Amino acid sequence: MFMKSKKLSTIKILSILILFYTNFMSIALASTFSEEQTVNITKNLRCLICQGQTIHESNSDFAESMKKYIKSELEKGKTDEEIFSSLVTKYGQWIVYDPGISRNTLLLWSLPLLLFLIGGVIIANKIFRKHEL
Amino acid sequence: MIISQLGYYSLIFGLLTSIFIFFNSSIQLKKNNLVISDKTFGLIGFQFFFVFISFISLIYSFIVSDFSNETVYNNSHTTKPLFYKITGTWGNHEGSLLLWLLVLTGILLGFILKSRNEPNNYRLLTTLFQQIIIIGFFIFVLKTSNPFNEIFPVQTEGLGLNPILQDPALGIHPPILYLGYVGTSIIFSAALASMISNYVNKSWAKNIKFWVLFSWIFLTGGILLGSIWAYYELGWGGFWFWDPVENVSLMPWLSLTALLHCILTLEKRELFKKWTIVLCIITFALSMVGTFLVRSGILNSVHTFANDPSRGIYILTFLLVLVLLSFLIFIIYENKNFTQKSEIFTLSKETAVLINNWFILYFLSVVLIGTIYPIFLDVILDEQISVGPPFYNKLILPFLIPFVLFMSIGPSMKWIKTNFRIGVKSFLVIVFTLILSFITVYYIGEKNIFVLLLFVGFFYLLFKSLDQFREKTKNFAQIFSHTGFSLLLISILLNSFSSKEIVKNIQVGESFTLKNEKIIFKKIAVEKEKNYESIIGFFEVLDEKNKIINLQPEIRIYNEPEMATSEASIKTTLFKDRFITINIIKDQNFFNVRYQHKPFMIWIWISTLIIMLGGMFAIFRKNKEVNI
Numbered sequence: 001m002f003m004k005s006k007k008l009s010t011i012k013i014l015s016i017l018i019l020f021y022t023n024f025m026s027i028a029l030a031s032t033f034s035e036e037q038t039v040n041i042t043k044n045l046r047c048l049i050c051q052g053q054t055i056h057e058s059n060s061d062f063a064e065s066m067k068k069y070i071k072s073e074l075e076k077g078k079t080d081e082e083i084f085s086s087l088v089t090k091y092g093q094w095i096v097y098d099p100g101i102s103r104n105t106l107l108l109w110s111l112p113l114l115l116f117l118i119g120g121v122i123i124a125n126k127i128f129r130k131h132e133l
Numbered sequence: 134m135i136i137s138q139l140g141y142y143s144l145i146f147g148l149l150t151s152i153f154i155f156f157n158s159s160i161q162l163k164k165n166n167l168v169i170s171d172k173t174f175g176l177i178g179f180q181f182f183f184v185f186i187s188f189i190s191l192i193y194s195f196i197v198s199d200f201s202n203e204t205v206y207n208n209s210h211t212t213k214p215l216f217y218k219i220t221g222t223w224g225n226h227e228g229s230l231l232l233w234l235l236v237l238t239g240i241l242l243g244f245i246l247k248s249r250n251e252p253n254n255y256r257l258l259t260t261l262f263q264q265i266i267i268i269g270f271f272i273f274v275l276k277t278s279n280p281f282n283e284i285f286p287v288q289t290e291g292l293g294l295n296p297i298l299q300d301p302a303l304g305i306h307p308p309i310l311y312l313g314y315v316g317t318s319i320i321f322s323a324a325l326a327s328m329i330s331n332y333v334n335k336s337w338a339k340n341i342k343f344w345v346l347f348s349w350i351f352l353t354g355g356i357l358l359g360s361i362w363a364y365y366e367l368g369w370g371g372f373w374f375w376d377p378v379e380n381v382s383l384m385p386w387l388s389l390t391a392l393l394h395c396i397l398t399l400e401k402r403e404l405f406k407k408w409t410i411v412l413c414i415i416t417f418a419l420s421m422v423g424t425f426l427v428r429s430g431i432l433n434s435v436h437t438f439a440n441d442p443s444r445g446i447y448i449l450t451f452l453l454v455l456v457l458l459s460f461l462i463f464i465i466y467e468n469k470n471f472t473q474k475s476e477i478f479t480l481s482k483e484t485a486v487l488i489n490n491w492f493i494l495y496f497l498s499v500v501l502i503g504t505i506y507p508i509f510l511d512v513i514l515d516e517q518i519s520v521g522p523p524f525y526n527k528l529i530l531p532f533l534i535p536f537v538l539f540m541s542i543g544p545s546m547k548w549i550k551t552n553f554r555i556g557v558k559s560f561l562v563i564v565f566t567l568i569l570s571f572i573t574v575y576y577i578g579e580k581n582i583f584v585l586l587l588f589v590g591f592f593y594l595l596f597k598s599l600d601q602f603r604e605k606t607k608n609f610a611q612i613f614s615h616t617g618f619s620l621l622l623i624s625i626l627l628n629s630f631s632s633k634e635i636v637k638n639i640q641v642g643e644s645f646t647l648k649n650e651k652i653i654f655k656k657i658a659v660e661k662e663k664n665y666e667s668i669i670g671f672f673e674v675l676d677e678k679n680k681i682i683n684l685q686p687e688i689r690i691y692n693e694p695e696m697a698t699s700e701a702s703i704k705t706t707l708f709k710d711r712f713i714t715i716n717i718i719k720d721q722n723f724f725n726v727r728y729q730h731k732p733f734m735i736w737i738w739i740s741t742l743i744i745m746l747g748g749m750f751a752i753f754r755k756n757k758e759v760n761i
Contacts, residue, residue, distance in 0.1 A: 105506075
């Protein structure tokens with residue numbers, strides 16, 4: 001009996017702690033995403049009415065309303081990816097600074113790497129092939 | 134008005150002189166004279182003189198605000214300070230092309246004066262190729278971008294210069310940058326000339342090295358000024374954004390850097406002849422691509438390009454002609470005149486230079502493809518994408534680690550063959566590097582193996598470069614530029630990881646905190662200047678030691694053209710910059726305040742200056758015969 005009640009109380013304490021912790025974490029998380037996560041997202045978005053500025057850097061009306069929108073979406077619990085993809089469907093790929101890998105950007109990513117490999121082969125040939133150049 | 138006319142006719146005379154020089158030097162080449170008449174070289178002086186007169190006339194028209202001139206009318210205003218009237222001369226399309234032309238002819242004059250001891254047919258051929266470029270640009274300026282167009286009726290007031298261009302750093306940025314850009318033209322002309330006259334050898338390398346260094350130093354300086362300007366004028370504390378306009382200046386810089394290392398190898402060992410020539414051509418082509426992209430307006434959107442296609446199409450066609458011409462010459466003379474007997478050993482400085490070129494050309498291809506791919510995608514598939522910092526970071530950063538490691542050991546390689554021995558000292562350097570990198574990564578709180586590796590690479594390069602000071606035959610040029618480069622990378626990395634920022638909308642009297650600092654918004658004042666009105670915010674920053682730092686960011690409202698700019702207030706210390714900007718929020722009493730800590734900013738500028746200093750050492754270094 002004694003043992004059982006002790007066990008129970010441990011479970012009680014633990015569950016209270018967990019509850020407290022999750023509660024605390026949700027508060028903590030709620031306060032962190034509004035700052036850093038918003039910045040991370042807005043730094044990756046083009047201010048469509050400015051010249052080569054990100055939403056984060058710009059103070060234009062467009063950028064300001066965009067920042068508010070992203071904050072509210074984050075508060076709703078949306079992930080970064082969801083926000084990015086909803087913006088891309090609305091404004092097009094142009095708004096995101098990270099081109100990502102897609103059918104359209106396959107060459108963009110692979111061409112430099114391919115050139116690097118070709119260069120490597122040429123140079124290896126020069127260095128390791130003796131007595132002739 | 135008369136002065137403006139003078140400028141125009143002077144340009145025409147300049148063009149006529151160029152055509153005359155072109156035919157004159159062709160005839161002399163045919164005669165195969167060993168002694169060349171001073172006339173040709175005197176004509177080159179005249180050509181420069183005509184463009185110079187033309188340029189001075191334009192400056193004069195700007196100074197006296199001659200609004201009968203269309204360029205002045207479009208880009209100047211009587212209330213502008215004198216300095217910005219002058220810098221406004223090249224702050225626009227027409228004027229900046231005239232500056233191109235001025236540098237183009239000036240560089241040729243400089244080349245002729247500096248190459249008195251070179252073979253005459255080489256000098257003549259260089260003149261000939263340079264004339265092709267000069268004539269091309271003369272026609273371009275006169276046909277599509279005449280800076281001396283008149284407008285009637287004469288206006289009493291001009292439209293003004295874009296306020297964000299009214300800045301001391303940006304005032305001198307274009308001339309410095311152009312000296313670098315256009316300097317590559319003489320490298321191109323000389324490369325073609327040396328191919329035809331069978332002069333691709335050690336003495337040619339020695340001769341052209343000066344111009345490679347010259348362009349490289351000025352291009353570095355031009356990029357530096359542009360970055361400094363972006364840092365304090367654009368109001369968000371960044372200095373590099375992988376913007377196409379920035380990329381376009383980085384591309385020739387990269388290929389010049391590769392070329393620089395090749396020229397040194399050619400000078401010492403007569404190796405990489407073909408490759409050096411190809412790099413000379415690529416470098417100039419990239420400068421032209423840069424001019425094309427910036428001047429055509431294609432960068433912002435292919436649709437703005439459509440508004441004024443004639444300029445872009447002209448440069449593009451001209452560029453294609455030059456590139457085709459150069460590759461034609463390359464194919465014809467490649468087998469005839471290029472013989473190489475030397476072999477390369479695996480462990481040698483030659484190998485190090487090859488690896489250097491391999492990586493630099495890779496970085497170049499990343500920047501080039503990242504810049505022009507979106508344009509092609511837009512034209513061909515009508516799809517718009519943005520290629521921004523994430524793309525460049527992902528493709529460049531991982532490659533930087535092996536690059537800097539090769540860069541660390543490359544200089545200690547010997548020409549021809551190296552026998553490596555790993556002593557206690559090199560072991561100590563490695564241990565020291567590792568410890569320092571761990572501490573740094575721990576301190577900035579970025580516990581990430583990739584970041585650690587970057588720091589290891591950069592610190593290793595720093596110590597290996599500094600270590601070169603102990604060598605008997607010191608190469609100050611290399612030590613300084615490599616040390617500068619490692620410092621630059623370290624400062625950029627530290628800066629990007631430990632920058633802190635806070636954005637608040639507050640009223641006068643309120644305050645906020647960042648880390649241990651309290652920022653108090655004291656008051657606001659309005660001042661009236663000649664061509665703008667400024668709203669100045671007075672801020673006090675209490676740092677951790679309760680020392681007061683005063684910052685006074687401004688909002689300037691320019692009257693001509695009407696536009697508001699935000700002037701940052703920056704307090705620089707050795708370890709960090711405190712950076713503050715304010716902006717007005719519409720219809721409210723609040724101000725949008727952006728306060729930032731930018732660590733090691735000053736080191737980014739200093740290290741770039743050290744890199745340039747290395748280049749200067751290389752220019753003034755006595756050409757000692759190095760024992761092989």
